[in-house]
Amino acid sequence: MPIDPQAYRPETTILELGDGFYDPVAAADFPRAVLRFRNDRAADEVGLSTLSDEEWIAHFGRFMPLPGTLPQPLALRYHGNQFRQYNPELGDGRGFTFAQLRDRNGRLMDLGTKGSGQTPWSRFGDGRLTLKGGVREVLASEMLEALGVPTSRNFSLIETGEALDRGDEPSPTRSAVLVRLSHGHIRIGTFQRLAYNRDEAGLRALTAYVLRHLYGEDADDPVRLLDLVVDRNATLAARYMAAGFVHGVLNSDNINVTGESFDYGPWRFAPTWDPAIVAAYFDHAGLYAFGRQPEAIHWDAMQLAVSLRQISDAEPLIAALDRFPDRYQRAVTSAILWRLGRTPRDHERDRALVQAVERALRTTGTEIARFFFDVFATDPPAGYGTEWEELRAALSGYAPRKPREHPFWSDEPCAMLIDEVEAIWSAIDRDDDWAPFHHKVHAIRQMGQALAD
Structure with missing residues (x-):
């Protein structure tokens, strides 16, 4: 081999x-x-x-x-x-x-x-x-x-x-x-199974396994584990939002304790900044809608805290869980600045910029992929009217984190909306034509190179 x-x-x-x-x-x-x-x-x-x-x-x-x-x-x-x-x-x-x-x-x-x-x-x-x-x-x-x-x-x-x-x-x-x-x-649901069975020895063994092999820490502290999982998954929720991504099924068995997203079933990329967009046709209540994903992931982290309660005092677990909202706010600020192609300045000003981005996207209905393509490392172009003045003012003084030199910027935005996904599949299903699929993967990787630090 x-x-x-x-x-x-x-x-x-x-x-x-x-x-x-x-x-x-x-x-x-x-x-x-x-x-x-x-x-x-x-x-x-x-x-x-x-x-x-x-x-x-x-x-x-x-x-x-x-x-x-x-x-x-x-x-x-x-x-x-x-x-x-x-x-x-x-x-x-x-x-x-x-x-x-x-x-x-x-x-x-x-x-x-x-x-x-x-x-x-x-x-x-x-x-x-x-x-x-x-x-x-x-x-x-x-x-x-x-x-x-x-x-x-x-x-x-x-x-x-x-x-x-x-x-x-x-x-x-x-x-x-x-x-x-x-x-x-290892999922949050892996811990839930052990707690359901009241297997304290198993909970301790799994806690030590995750800390040692997935976080590189020689410890068996359940509070430390929860704190790390909260931090990683707050970052995941923030990155979903900056990407305009709707996972669709954020059940606790679909949440990895490393904060790494996986298992893509009824996913969607939101065309516009609409918090109510859902990915799963069976999500009638909008539990996992685009704008509710941070809440859903926080709730899943709570299930890990409940499971770890069998091997830990409650108060430090509650304290670790309560750090999720602040960590999410900082992570979503960082994620949106990254996608804007801007170098962070200070938290308060950065947060104001992110709020201006969200308001502009929500009120104008601009396509998410088009917006971030147009304003990466530059101001909104002339075609963006007076409703973007707040954003232009908020962007003042922000340095680009990298120039728009990659050939990607001379083309069109790379999006992944449902109609294109269906067209790619239709070519495969109807004609066994894999060219659109491979072309799309190539285009996505080009975008990744253009955005990368």
């Missing part, structure tokens, strides 16, 4: 937790394996970009074990609040953790799957993923990465040759298996 010996660093740390945290499983035996997307940029970070396509398919379509890491896949156990209703019957129902590796920065990374077959937690599901769902996941993670959102990255997408029946889209439809590269797959 032609791995990069300098970068390939296999791990098996999840095994430290013991078999009460997971179930060994086997991948489905798919009738076909056609490689549709491989993320060599991410693969290079863990020493796997030198694999041939045949070897890639063997490991990420047939799930032949990678050397030195997990001997077989593990379906993780967890619970969660789904639209605020507690569900103790969850777990990896159509995915598993396939391998653990260190990246070039020494971070512990998991290779996890979606659509890899049934597990003990599948309940009545078939354990599969539609190809359309896989395409949407790749587009979401690529776009979020380019916009500075801490996100899992879709590592591989392989079409698997099965015809799937789904009640919410035209069927039969094509199938796929997806692999994502993530900084851990």
Whole structure:
């Protein structure tokens, strides 16, 4: 196997937790394996970009074990609040953790799957993923990465040759298996399961595992853990808002304790700054609407605090949880300044600028992608009328953090609205034409280069 010996660093740390945290499983035996997307940029970070396509398919379509890491896949156990209703019957129902590796920065990374077959937690599901769902996941993670959102990255997408029946889209439809590269797959719901079972030893072991392996701290302090999770997820909520992203299903089993976004189902990018926009057609109450995402993530962090109460006093946990609003405000200020292409000055003035941005976007109905494209490192252009005067005044004195030199700025904004997503899928579904998909991924990465520090 032609791995990069300098970068390939296999791990098996999840095994430290013991078999009460997971179930060994086997991948489905798919009738076909056609490689549709491989993320060599991410693969290079863990020493796997030198694999041939045949070897890639063997490991990420047939799930032949990678050397030195997990001997077989593990379906993780967890619970969660789904639209605020507690569900103790969850777990990896159509995915598993396939391998653990260190990246070039020494971070512990998991290779996890979606659509890899049934597990003990599948309940009545078939354990599969539609190809359309896989395409949407790749587009979401690529776009979020380019916009500075801490996100899992879709590592591989392989079409698997099965015809799937789904009640919410035209069927039969094509199938796929997806692999994502993530900084851990420990969820708030992983802690909730242990608390539900009153497993204090398990809670202490998981707390120490997360602090040691995902945060690099040699400690087992539940208050410290909650403080870190609050900080990371306040940043995640802020970056969602600056990106104009609506995740759609911010249940506690979909919140990673590292603050890394993952699991993209009914996501949307909001065309305009409308707090009421929802992504999931079944979110009738707007619980996870665009403008309510910080509230939702704060609520999920509260469920972690409730779980940790079994191994900690309440008062310091409450104090850590109460830091979320202030940390979110600081993080959203930083995130919007980053997308504006401005260097921060002082918190009060920066906050006033962000408020001017939000008011202008909300009152004018300007497209989010167009606005940030137009004002990156410059004032709103002449076409922006008098309603933008407050923003022009707020921008006065802010230095650009980088010039508009990249070729991206000579083209048009890169957006990811639902009509374009559907058009990309239609070309694949109708004509097996992958050119629009690959062109979009290239355009997104160009934008990421233009925005990057």
